[in-house]
Amino acid sequence: MRTEAFNRGMQQGDRVARWQELWEEPASGWDFSEFEGRVVESEPPWSYEELVQHELSTAGSALDLGTGGGEFLLSHQHELPVEMHATEGWGPNLPVAREALGPLGIEVREYDADRGDTLPYDDDSVDVVLSRHESYDPAEVVRVLRKGGWFLTQQVDGRNLDDLAAVFGAGAAFPEVRLEVFRSQAQEAGLIVERAEEWSGSIRFDSVDTLVSYLRLMPWQLTEDFTIEGYADQLCALDEQEGPLEFTERRFLLLAHLPIPDAPPADPFPRWEH
Numbered sequence: 001m002r003t004e005a006f007n008r009g010m011q012q013g014d015r016v017a018r019w020q021e022l023w024e025e026p027a028s029g030w031d032f033s034e035f036e037g038r039v040v041e042s043e044p045p046w047s048y049e050e051l052v053q054h055e056l057s058t059a060g061s062a063l064d065l066g067t068g069g070g071e072f073l074l075s076h077q078h079e080l081p082v083e084m085h086a087t088e089g090w091g092p093n094l095p096v097a098r099e100a101l102g103p104l105g106i107e108v109r110e111y112d113a114d115r116g117d118t119l120p121y122d123d124d125s126v127d128v129v130l131s132r133h134e135s136y137d138p139a140e141v142v143r144v145l146r147k148g149g150w151f152l153t154q155q156v157d158g159r160n161l162d163d164l165a166a167v168f169g170a171g172a173a174f175p176e177v178r179l180e181v182f183r184s185q186a187q188e189a190g191l192i193v194e195r196a197e198e199w200s201g202s203i204r205f206d207s208v209d210t211l212v213s214y215l216r217l218m219p220w221q222l223t224e225d226f227t228i229e230g231y232a233d234q235l236c237a238l239d240e241q242e243g244p245l246e247f248t249e250r251r252f253l254l255l256a257h258l259p260i261p262d263a264p265p266a267d268p269f270p271r272w273e274h
Contacts, residue, residue: 002136006194007138008154009111010026010237012119013104013230015208015235015236016040016205016228016229016235016236016240018209019209019212019228019232020228020229021056022209022212022213022216023212023216023228026215027092027216030057031069032069032124032214032217035213035214037206037267037270038205038206038207039202039203039204039206039210039214040203041084041201041202041203041204041224041249042201042202042203042249043201044100044154044197044199044201044212044251044253045197045199046197046199046253048152048154048253049076049150049154050135051253051255052076052152053076053079054199055080055128055130055150055152056076056079056080056128057080058084059127059128059150060081060082060083060099060127061081061082061083061084061125061126061127061128061130062080062081062083062084062087062106062126062127062130062146063081063084063085063119063128063129063130063193064084064085064086064087064122064130064131064132065086065087065111065129065130065131065134065136065149066087066088066089066109066131066132066133066134067086067088067091067093067097068086068088068097068099068110069093069097069100069103070095070096070100070106071100072132073086073104073243074100074101074104074179075099077104080104080106081127081128082105082257083126084104084105085106085107085109085121085126086101086107086109087107087108087109087110087111087119087120088104088108088110089111089112089113089115089117089130089134089135090112094108094113094137099253101183103239109216113134113135113136113137113140113159115158118140119140119141119144121136121144123144124144124145124146124147125133125144125146125148126144126145126146127145127146127149127150128149128150128152129141129145129149129150129151129152130145130152130226131151131152131153131154131155131218132153132154133154133155133156134153136153137274138188138189138191139189139253140183140262141149141189141191142178142189142190142258144193145258146257146258146262147258147260148257148258148259148261149257150238150256150257150262151186151191151255151256151257152254152255153182153252154251154253155177155218155251155252155253155254156177156202156249156250156251157177157178157179157250157274158172158173158174158175158176158177158178158196159172159175159178159227159250160172160173160199160221160248160249161173161189161203161221161247161248162248163247163248164221164247165221165222167183167222167228167229167237167238168222168223168234169223170223172219172223173222176215178252179196179197179198179252180253182252182254183254186254186256190258191256191257191258192256192257192258192259193254193255193256194255194256194257195253195254195255195256196252196253196254196255197252197253198250198251198253199250199252199253200248200249200253201248201249201250202246202247202248202249203246203247203248203249204244204245204246204247205246206243206245207239207245208235208238208239208245211252212228
Protein backbone atom coordinates (compact mmCIF):
# COMPACT_ATOMS: atom_id res chain seq x y z
CA MET A 1 0.00 0.00 0.00
CA ARG A 2 2.80 2.38 0.84
CA THR A 3 4.46 1.58 -2.48
CA GLU A 4 1.23 2.27 -4.40
CA ALA A 5 0.72 5.56 -2.56
CA PHE A 6 4.33 6.52 -3.21
CA ASN A 7 3.99 5.73 -6.92
CA ARG A 8 0.77 7.75 -7.15
CA GLY A 9 2.51 10.65 -5.47
CA MET A 10 5.43 10.42 -7.89
CA GLN A 11 3.08 10.31 -10.87
CA GLN A 12 1.18 13.34 -9.63
CA GLY A 13 4.42 15.20 -9.06
CA ASP A 14 5.55 14.45 -12.61
CA ARG A 15 2.26 15.68 -14.04
CA VAL A 16 2.27 18.86 -11.97
CA ALA A 17 5.84 19.61 -13.03
CA ARG A 18 4.89 19.13 -16.70
CA TRP A 19 1.82 21.35 -16.35
CA GLN A 20 3.93 24.02 -14.65
CA GLU A 21 6.31 24.05 -17.61
CA LEU A 22 3.40 24.37 -20.03
CA TRP A 23 1.85 27.16 -17.94
CA GLU A 24 5.10 29.13 -17.99
CA GLU A 25 5.64 28.94 -21.76
CA PRO A 26 5.72 32.48 -23.24
CA ALA A 27 2.45 33.65 -24.76
CA SER A 28 2.07 36.44 -27.30
CA GLY A 29 -0.58 37.36 -29.83
CA TRP A 30 -3.74 35.36 -30.39
CA ASP A 31 -2.42 32.55 -32.55
CA PHE A 32 -4.28 29.39 -31.55
CA SER A 33 -2.95 27.30 -34.44
CA GLU A 34 -0.90 25.23 -31.98
CA PHE A 35 -4.16 23.69 -30.74
CA GLU A 36 -5.35 22.45 -34.13
CA GLY A 37 -6.57 18.91 -33.71
CA ARG A 38 -6.27 19.10 -29.92
CA VAL A 39 -9.13 21.52 -29.20
CA VAL A 40 -12.51 21.07 -30.89
CA GLU A 41 -14.95 23.98 -30.72
CA SER A 42 -18.47 24.44 -32.00
CA GLU A 43 -19.09 27.70 -33.85
CA PRO A 44 -21.65 30.51 -33.41
CA PRO A 45 -24.36 30.75 -36.08
CA TRP A 46 -22.89 33.99 -37.37
CA SER A 47 -19.53 34.57 -39.07
CA TYR A 48 -17.67 37.48 -37.54
CA GLU A 49 -15.22 37.42 -40.46
CA GLU A 50 -17.99 37.79 -43.04
CA LEU A 51 -19.61 40.60 -41.09
CA VAL A 52 -16.27 42.42 -40.91
CA GLN A 53 -15.75 42.00 -44.64
CA HIS A 54 -19.17 43.47 -45.31
CA GLU A 55 -18.60 46.48 -43.06
CA LEU A 56 -15.13 47.19 -44.45
CA SER A 57 -16.26 46.91 -48.08
CA THR A 58 -17.68 50.45 -48.06
CA ALA A 59 -15.50 52.03 -45.35
CA GLY A 60 -12.83 54.61 -45.98
CA SER A 61 -11.41 54.23 -42.49
CA ALA A 62 -11.70 51.69 -39.69
CA LEU A 63 -10.41 50.96 -36.20
CA ASP A 64 -9.73 47.51 -34.73
CA LEU A 65 -9.83 47.53 -30.92
CA GLY A 66 -7.72 44.88 -29.20
CA THR A 67 -5.96 43.68 -32.32
CA GLY A 68 -3.95 41.09 -30.37
CA GLY A 69 -0.85 40.22 -32.34
CA GLY A 70 -2.39 41.59 -35.53
CA GLU A 71 -3.39 38.13 -36.76
CA PHE A 72 -6.94 39.04 -37.76
CA LEU A 73 -6.02 42.14 -39.75
CA LEU A 74 -3.19 40.27 -41.46
CA SER A 75 -5.64 37.61 -42.59
CA HIS A 76 -7.81 40.34 -44.15
CA GLN A 77 -5.06 42.64 -45.38
CA HIS A 78 -6.41 42.72 -48.95
CA GLU A 79 -9.82 43.90 -47.76
CA LEU A 80 -8.72 46.70 -45.44
CA PRO A 81 -9.74 50.30 -46.13
CA VAL A 82 -7.18 52.91 -47.13
CA GLU A 83 -7.04 54.21 -43.57
CA MET A 84 -6.77 51.42 -40.98
CA HIS A 85 -6.08 51.92 -37.27
CA ALA A 86 -5.54 49.45 -34.43
CA THR A 87 -5.13 49.41 -30.66
CA GLU A 88 -3.92 46.85 -28.14
CA GLY A 89 -4.04 46.97 -24.37
CA TRP A 90 -2.04 43.89 -23.33
CA GLY A 91 1.64 44.77 -23.04
CA PRO A 92 3.15 41.52 -24.42
CA ASN A 93 1.05 41.83 -27.58
CA LEU A 94 2.04 45.40 -28.47
CA PRO A 95 5.48 44.70 -29.99
CA VAL A 96 4.11 41.63 -31.76
CA ALA A 97 1.26 43.61 -33.34
CA ARG A 98 3.48 46.54 -34.28
CA GLU A 99 5.98 44.26 -36.00
CA ALA A 100 3.23 42.44 -37.87
CA LEU A 101 1.13 45.42 -38.92
CA GLY A 102 3.81 48.06 -39.36
CA PRO A 103 4.69 46.91 -42.90
CA LEU A 104 1.03 47.44 -43.84
CA GLY A 105 1.21 51.04 -42.66
CA ILE A 106 -1.01 50.35 -39.66
CA GLU A 107 0.04 52.09 -36.45
CA VAL A 108 -0.87 50.12 -33.35
CA ARG A 109 -1.53 52.40 -30.39
CA GLU A 110 -1.79 51.38 -26.75
CA TYR A 111 -5.31 51.56 -25.37
CA ASP A 112 -7.08 49.81 -22.50
CA ALA A 113 -10.71 50.68 -21.80
CA ASP A 114 -10.52 48.93 -18.43
CA ARG A 115 -7.97 51.55 -17.31
CA GLY A 116 -10.32 54.35 -18.35
CA ASP A 117 -8.12 55.34 -21.30
CA THR A 118 -9.41 57.74 -23.94
CA LEU A 119 -9.19 56.45 -27.47
CA PRO A 120 -6.20 58.16 -29.13
CA TYR A 121 -8.22 59.33 -32.14
CA ASP A 122 -10.10 62.49 -33.07
CA ASP A 123 -13.85 62.94 -32.88
CA ASP A 124 -15.76 61.78 -35.98
CA SER A 125 -12.64 60.20 -37.47
CA VAL A 126 -13.54 56.63 -38.52
CA ASP A 127 -16.35 54.91 -40.41
CA VAL A 128 -16.20 51.54 -38.68
CA VAL A 129 -15.09 50.37 -35.22
CA LEU A 130 -14.42 46.66 -34.65
CA SER A 131 -14.02 44.94 -31.28
CA ARG A 132 -13.53 41.20 -31.13
CA HIS A 133 -13.28 39.94 -27.55
CA GLU A 134 -12.01 43.33 -26.37
CA SER A 135 -13.42 45.64 -23.71
CA TYR A 136 -14.55 49.08 -24.87
CA ASP A 137 -16.24 52.26 -23.72
CA PRO A 138 -19.44 52.85 -25.74
CA ALA A 139 -19.14 56.62 -25.29
CA GLU A 140 -15.63 56.55 -26.75
CA VAL A 141 -16.77 54.41 -29.66
CA VAL A 142 -19.52 56.90 -30.43
CA ARG A 143 -17.10 59.83 -30.12
CA VAL A 144 -14.69 58.57 -32.78
CA LEU A 145 -17.38 57.30 -35.17
CA ARG A 146 -18.52 59.50 -38.02
CA LYS A 147 -22.24 60.13 -38.49
CA GLY A 148 -23.85 56.95 -39.75
CA GLY A 149 -20.74 54.97 -38.77
CA TRP A 150 -20.96 51.32 -37.77
CA PHE A 151 -19.83 49.39 -34.71
CA LEU A 152 -19.38 45.62 -34.76
CA THR A 153 -18.41 43.62 -31.68
CA GLN A 154 -18.25 39.96 -30.77
CA GLN A 155 -17.76 39.44 -27.06
CA VAL A 156 -16.96 36.55 -24.77
CA ASP A 157 -19.95 36.29 -22.42
CA GLY A 158 -18.90 36.73 -18.80
CA ARG A 159 -20.25 33.28 -18.00
CA ASN A 160 -17.89 31.70 -20.52
CA LEU A 161 -16.42 28.41 -19.25
CA ASP A 162 -18.35 28.78 -15.98
CA ASP A 163 -18.53 24.98 -15.71
CA LEU A 164 -14.73 24.84 -15.89
CA ALA A 165 -14.43 27.61 -13.30
CA ALA A 166 -16.69 25.56 -11.02
CA VAL A 167 -14.11 22.76 -11.06
CA PHE A 168 -11.75 25.17 -9.28
CA GLY A 169 -14.43 26.42 -6.91
CA ALA A 170 -15.10 29.67 -8.74
CA GLY A 171 -18.13 31.28 -10.34
CA ALA A 172 -18.48 33.14 -13.60
CA ALA A 173 -15.45 35.34 -14.26
CA PHE A 174 -17.37 38.46 -15.36
CA PRO A 175 -21.11 37.97 -14.70
CA GLU A 176 -21.85 41.56 -15.72
CA VAL A 177 -20.66 40.93 -19.30
CA ARG A 178 -23.96 39.96 -20.91
CA LEU A 179 -25.75 40.80 -24.13
CA GLU A 180 -28.62 42.67 -22.50
CA VAL A 181 -26.21 44.90 -20.56
CA PHE A 182 -24.05 45.72 -23.59
CA ARG A 183 -27.09 46.35 -25.79
CA SER A 184 -28.53 48.81 -23.27
CA GLN A 185 -25.18 50.58 -22.93
CA ALA A 186 -24.88 50.92 -26.70
CA GLN A 187 -28.35 52.40 -26.99
CA GLU A 188 -27.74 54.81 -24.11
CA ALA A 189 -24.58 56.00 -25.86
CA GLY A 190 -26.61 56.86 -28.98
CA LEU A 191 -26.14 53.77 -31.15
CA ILE A 192 -28.99 52.13 -33.03
CA VAL A 193 -28.73 48.36 -32.55
CA GLU A 194 -29.51 46.44 -35.73
CA ARG A 195 -28.47 42.97 -34.59
CA ALA A 196 -28.04 41.37 -31.17
CA GLU A 197 -27.50 37.63 -30.74
CA GLU A 198 -26.07 35.30 -28.13
CA TRP A 199 -24.84 31.72 -28.37
CA SER A 200 -23.45 28.88 -26.29
CA GLY A 201 -21.65 25.76 -27.48
CA SER A 202 -19.11 23.16 -26.49
CA ILE A 203 -15.33 23.18 -26.41
CA ARG A 204 -13.45 19.91 -25.94
CA PHE A 205 -9.80 19.40 -24.98
CA ASP A 206 -7.89 16.21 -25.73
CA SER A 207 -5.90 16.36 -22.46
CA VAL A 208 -5.17 18.41 -19.37
CA ASP A 209 -1.83 19.29 -20.98
CA THR A 210 -3.74 21.02 -23.79
CA LEU A 211 -6.16 22.63 -21.33
CA VAL A 212 -3.30 24.16 -19.33
CA SER A 213 -1.56 25.43 -22.48
CA TYR A 214 -4.83 26.93 -23.73
CA LEU A 215 -5.67 28.67 -20.47
CA ARG A 216 -2.22 30.24 -20.19
CA LEU A 217 -3.36 32.49 -23.05
CA MET A 218 -6.40 33.63 -21.09
CA PRO A 219 -5.65 33.32 -17.37
CA TRP A 220 -8.52 35.67 -16.51
CA GLN A 221 -10.85 32.73 -17.07
CA LEU A 222 -9.54 31.21 -13.83
CA THR A 223 -9.57 32.30 -10.21
CA GLU A 224 -7.27 35.19 -9.32
CA ASP A 225 -5.25 32.97 -7.00
CA PHE A 226 -4.82 30.20 -9.58
CA THR A 227 -1.51 28.38 -9.63
CA ILE A 228 -0.72 24.95 -10.99
CA GLU A 229 0.52 23.74 -7.62
CA GLY A 230 -2.34 25.29 -5.68
CA TYR A 231 -4.94 23.54 -7.84
CA ALA A 232 -3.00 20.36 -8.56
CA ASP A 233 -5.69 18.14 -7.03
CA GLN A 234 -8.38 19.53 -9.31
CA LEU A 235 -6.15 19.21 -12.38
CA CYS A 236 -5.31 15.62 -11.49
CA ALA A 237 -9.00 14.85 -11.02
CA LEU A 238 -9.68 16.18 -14.51
CA ASP A 239 -6.78 14.12 -15.82
CA GLU A 240 -8.21 10.96 -14.29
CA GLN A 241 -11.89 11.41 -15.14
CA GLU A 242 -13.43 8.96 -17.59
CA GLY A 243 -15.56 11.44 -19.52
CA PRO A 244 -14.31 13.99 -22.06
CA LEU A 245 -12.84 17.34 -21.04
CA GLU A 246 -15.79 19.27 -22.42
CA PHE A 247 -16.98 22.67 -21.24
CA THR A 248 -19.28 25.50 -22.34
CA GLU A 249 -18.28 28.55 -24.35
CA ARG A 250 -20.53 31.58 -24.62
CA ARG A 251 -20.44 34.48 -27.09
CA PHE A 252 -22.64 37.38 -28.11
CA LEU A 253 -22.76 39.74 -31.08
CA LEU A 254 -23.77 43.37 -31.48
CA LEU A 255 -24.04 45.27 -34.74
CA ALA A 256 -25.02 48.93 -34.37
CA HIS A 257 -24.62 52.33 -36.01
CA LEU A 258 -25.01 56.02 -35.40
CA PRO A 259 -28.04 57.71 -36.94
CA ILE A 260 -27.61 57.99 -40.69
CA PRO A 261 -27.67 61.63 -41.85
CA ASP A 262 -30.58 62.73 -44.00
CA ALA A 263 -29.82 62.77 -47.71
CA PRO A 264 -29.37 66.25 -49.20
CA PRO A 265 -32.25 67.58 -51.27
CA ALA A 266 -32.26 66.67 -54.95
CA ASP A 267 -31.85 70.36 -55.81
CA PRO A 268 -29.57 71.97 -53.21
CA PHE A 269 -30.26 75.40 -54.77
CA PRO A 270 -34.03 75.63 -55.07
CA ARG A 271 -35.33 78.50 -57.14
CA TRP A 272 -37.31 81.01 -55.23
CA GLU A 273 -40.60 82.09 -56.72
CA HIS A 274 -41.17 85.81 -56.77
